[in-house]
Amino acid sequence: MATVTFDKATRVYPGSDRPAVDQLEIDIADGEFLVLVGPSGCGKSTSLRMLAGLEDVNDGAIRIGDRDVTHLPPKDRDIAMVFQNYALYPHMTVADNMGFALKIAGVNKAEIRTRVEEAAKILDLTEFLGRKPKALSGGQRQRVAMGRAIVREPQVFLMDEPLSNLDAKLRVQTRTQIAGLQRRLGTTTVYVTHDQVEAMTMGDRVAVLKDGLLQQVDSPRNMYDRPANLFVAGFIGSPAMNLVEVPVTDGGVKFGNSIVPVNREAVAAAVEKGDRTVTVGVRPEHFDIADGEAKSLSKDEPAGIAVTVNVVEELGADGYVYGTAEVSGEQKDIVVRVGGRSVPLKGDVLHVVPRAGETHVFSTSTGERLSD
Amino acid sequence: MRHRKYPFIVGFLFVPVVLYTVLMVWPYIQTFGYSLTDWSGESQTMHFVGLKNYTTLFGDTVFREALLHNVLLLVFLPVITILLALFFAFMLNVGGRGTTGGVQGVRGSGFYRVVFFFPQVLSVAILAVLFEAVYRSDSGGLLNGILVKIGLENPQNPIEWLNDPGTVLWCLLAIVVWQGVGFYLVLFSAAMQSIPREVFEAALLDGAGRGQTFFRVTMPLLWDSVQTAWVYLAIAAMDFFALVSTLTPGTAYGGGPDYHSEVLSTYLMRNFLFYGKSGYACAMGVVILLITLVVSVFALRVTRRERIEF
Numbered sequence: 001m002a003t004v005t006f007d008k009a010t011r012v013y014p015g016s017d018r019p020a021v022d023q024l025e026i027d028i029a030d031g032e033f034l035v036l037v038g039p040s041g042c043g044k045s046t047s048l049r050m051l052a053g054l055e056d057v058n059d060g061a062i063r064i065g066d067r068d069v070t071h072l073p074p075k076d077r078d079i080a081m082v083f084q085n086y087a088l089y090p091h092m093t094v095a096d097n098m099g100f101a102l103k104i105a106g107v108n109k110a111e112i113r114t115r116v117e118e119a120a121k122i123l124d125l126t127e128f129l130g131r132k133p134k135a136l137s138g139g140q141r142q143r144v145a146m147g148r149a150i151v152r153e154p155q156v157f158l159m160d161e162p163l164s165n166l167d168a169k170l171r172v173q174t175r176t177q178i179a180g181l182q183r184r185l186g187t188t189t190v191y192v193t194h195d196q197v198e199a200m201t202m203g204d205r206v207a208v209l210k211d212g213l214l215q216q217v218d219s220p221r222n223m224y225d226r227p228a229n230l231f232v233a234g235f236i237g238s239p240a241m242n243l244v245e246v247p248v249t250d251g252g253v254k255f256g257n258s259i260v261p262v263n264r265e266a267v268a269a270a271v272e273k274g275d276r277t278v279t280v281g282v283r284p285e286h287f288d289i290a291d292g293e294a295k296s297l298s299k300d301e302p303a304g305i306a307v308t309v310n311v312v313e314e315l316g317a318d319g320y321v322y323g324t325a326e327v328s329g330e331q332k333d334i335v336v337r338v339g340g341r342s343v344p345l346k347g348d349v350l351h352v353v354p355r356a357g358e359t360h361v362f363s364t365s366t367g368e369r370l371s372d
Numbered sequence: 373m374r375h376r377k378y379p380f381i382v383g384f385l386f387v388p389v390v391l392y393t394v395l396m397v398w399p400y401i402q403t404f405g406y407s408l409t410d411w412s413g414e415s416q417t418m419h420f421v422g423l424k425n426y427t428t429l430f431g432d433t434v435f436r437e438a439l440l441h442n443v444l445l446l447v448f449l450p451v452i453t454i455l456l457a458l459f460f461a462f463m464l465n466v467g468g469r470g471t472t473g474g475v476q477g478v479r480g481s482g483f484y485r486v487v488f489f490f491p492q493v494l495s496v497a498i499l500a501v502l503f504e505a506v507y508r509s510d511s512g513g514l515l516n517g518i519l520v521k522i523g524l525e526n527p528q529n530p531i532e533w534l535n536d537p538g539t540v541l542w543c544l545l546a547i548v549v550w551q552g553v554g555f556y557l558v559l560f561s562a563a564m565q566s567i568p569r570e571v572f573e574a575a576l577l578d579g580a581g582r583g584q585t586f587f588r589v590t591m592p593l594l595w596d597s598v599q600t601a602w603v604y605l606a607i608a609a610m611d612f613f614a615l616v617s618t619l620t621p622g623t624a625y626g627g628g629p630d631y632h633s634e635v636l637s638t639y640l641m642r643n644f645l646f647y648g649k650s651g652y653a654c655a656m657g658v659v660i661l662l663i664t665l666v667v668s669v670f671a672l673r674v675t676r677r678e679r680i681e682f
Contacts, residue, residue: 054573075579087570091592100588101578148574 002078002155004028004051004188008060009070011046011212020046022212023060028205031186033179034217035203037193039235043212044192045160051190052081052158064155080149081158084165086141088133088148094120095129098147119150122181139170146178150185157182157189163198175202196236200224208232226360230367233281233360239320239335241281244327245364248278253361255280255354256305256327262361266370270363278370279362284320285337286358290351304353307334309344319343321350400661406654413650425655435656438627438634439663441541442610445635446667450605453549454598457556460488462586464557465564466572485561488554500618503547507533507619534619537632544615544633548608556601563597564590599672606667610660613637636660 005028011021021043028034036044049055051062053074061070069077080101088097096103098119099112107115120126123143133141142162149157162178163171179202182189193199199206200220208215208223208231216228227233233241246255248267253260260280270278290304307323321336321344336352344350361371407425411418429435464481478484494502506514509532516533519525533543571593575585591598612635613625622628624646625638636656644653 052573052577054576074573074577079577081574081577083570083574085568085570087568087574089571089574089589091595100575100580104579104584148578152578 002065002188003030003063004034004156004190005063006047006051006060007063009047009050009057009062010059011043011050011055012058019058019212021050021209024209024212024214026207026214026217028188028190031188033182033189033191033202033204035191035193035199035206036209037196037199037206037235038209038215040194041211042209044194044209046212047209048081048158048160048190048192051156052079053077078155079158080152080154080156081160082142082145082149082162084161086133086145086162086165088141088144090133093130093132094125094136094144094147097133097144098151101148101152115151115153116147119147122150123147138166139174142166142174146181150181155188157187159189159191161193162191163193164195171198178202197238200236206236208235210235226369227281228369230279230281230362233362233369237283239284241283241360242332242334243279243281243362244332244334245277245279246328247276253278253280254328255282255359256325260354260359260361260371261356262371266361270365270370273363273365275363275365277364279364279367280354281360281362282354283358284335286355287334287336287352288355289336289338290353304351305334307336307350307352309346309348309350312343312346314340314343316340323350403654403657406651407658408655409651411651411654412648413644413653414648418651421651425652426659428652429655429659434631434634434639435636437631438636438639441633441635442612442663444541445545445609445612446606448545449548449552449609450602452545453552453556453605454601456549456553457560457601458586458591458594458598460484460553460557461560461564462582462590465561466585466590485558488557490554491551492554494551496614497618499547499551500615503543504619507543509533509535534633535621535629537629540620540629540633544612544619547615548612552605552608556605559601560594560597563594567593602671603668606671607664610664610667611635611637613641617641636663 004026006024006026008023008025009021010019010023012019024043024047026034036047038044046055050057051064053069053072057070061068063069064077064079089100092100095113095116098116102112102115116129117126120129123146125140125143125147128136128140128144133144136144142165145162159178163174166174175198178191191198191202200223203220205217206220206223207217210231216223216232218226218228223232223236227236227241230243234243244255246253248271249259253262253267262278267278288304305325305327307321307325309321309323311322313320313322318340319338321338323334323336324331325334326332334352336350338344338350359371360369362369406418408420408422409418410421410425464477464485466477491499508514508516510530511517511520511527513530513533516525516530520527520530525531531539533539567590571589572585575589580588616627616633616635616638617625620626620628620633622631622634624642627634627638627642637660640653640656640660643649643656
């Protein structure tokens, strides 16, 4: 077991001016499950491959435990990796695939056998040990790839989108299996995915990357409740958070027909920088349907903002309303979650009020979080 | 509609099948017919002699020597060429390894790839001219010149590469290997590039060094291509006609000194056109056909393995 430290690790691909990974700094605790997430091209896979030793590190350092592994070859790093396409050796049986690393390391046959059988038992692969990968289903291949990593008992597991080749149902199932397995083995794990649901459900902590820059590292809960900037706010959560640009008013931020409380100093700081607007974020589930009792700024209109329903997605337990609303003179797309039993019809007008304490305010120019 | 399909297919197949039969199959049958006669090749008079040509053939020491040479080539040509080509292909594609940076070829691999392919574009006639200069038996030859210069050879008594019974066959083998490696290098490179990169990366992470990766991962995954290469090279090893007849000493189609570079095809041609023993030559041709057939089937059978899917 070991900690993993990215210390200002940077990767610049030859022929490119912009670093693919720029001064990445993450400390991963012993036994932690860290998920690297971000849109494609954000440098998450590159970061993982740098840790694996499959990619050069141009600047900074990477440490596993106390060892500086920045320029060590992959085999000396004591890591195991699960690839997106599994990269099983097609000419070997499942057992040989899983035992290959041990065989190379010169472990005696009897021990290889016991360790492979043990791992196979954990992963429910015992009856497939004699088969070749081509005779396995996608889910089974995925488990063999996992098994190959487990058998080695490495200090760190690296997983590069291991679930993206599975179908939706199997993905959800395997997701919990991998997370459960990691908790049981207690091995430090770095997991790369582009799927924010995987990131939120599996990780102890989540690191969001964009354009090679680390945006935020935090627990899934905090990531959801207190996104550090506009990008994280829009990226984490599905459907995405509603982000609406509104003008700054005296004493706070006016959102539709209600006032969103914001830290005065933060707003003042934003205004000082020349911002006339800020961006307010509200998650779809943090809109309350106004029934006329909520506090309104003007007596004539109902509270909150009027959303004209365009599309309704019914998911059974609840529904998502995709609509448009006029906010400070502009048409904005708004998503609102409603109860599964009371979905509005297309064309209806809903009056929604953001729930107090569940709004997020970001600087429009820098994207930084302004509210607490 | 099913019954209408077959006339349609047969219509298309008819012409190629007839052409194939007339131009390919019939000559084989004809050759076998001639091999049972004492045909001299210059007249149409011939007498049926039964299997006499075949019995003579097995007592013919020159034929046996030629056969032995072909068998030697059959063993060494594929083995040497394939191993060299595999090694170079591996180095060019995945062999280069610094400390980190994943899987890549050695430095300058794009350049080597082109250079290795050069010999393949030379025709056999050019090869013969080229290697006549290389193997020249005085210090003007490339090989002898170098050996004399570095003092390994007495300039008064240079090695006569193509006139020495001990070296002539191996010199010819070297030419074909030199020419062929580039082509098989490209063949194996292409096959290697169809293997997902991650497989090599997985091997790297599993701790396999270059040698282990080569023998335990690359080789088994290239087996299909190796098998194909083996069949091509085996057929090439049964030939060698052009090089032997142009480069080696001996009356009509070379084969010297004293039959030490004789191969089946040159001996056949000499019998057919020079000695006027065409019926005998046809019997030889039939035997060569059978040997080639057996070798090909054997190569395909023995090397057959499960198909590999990625």
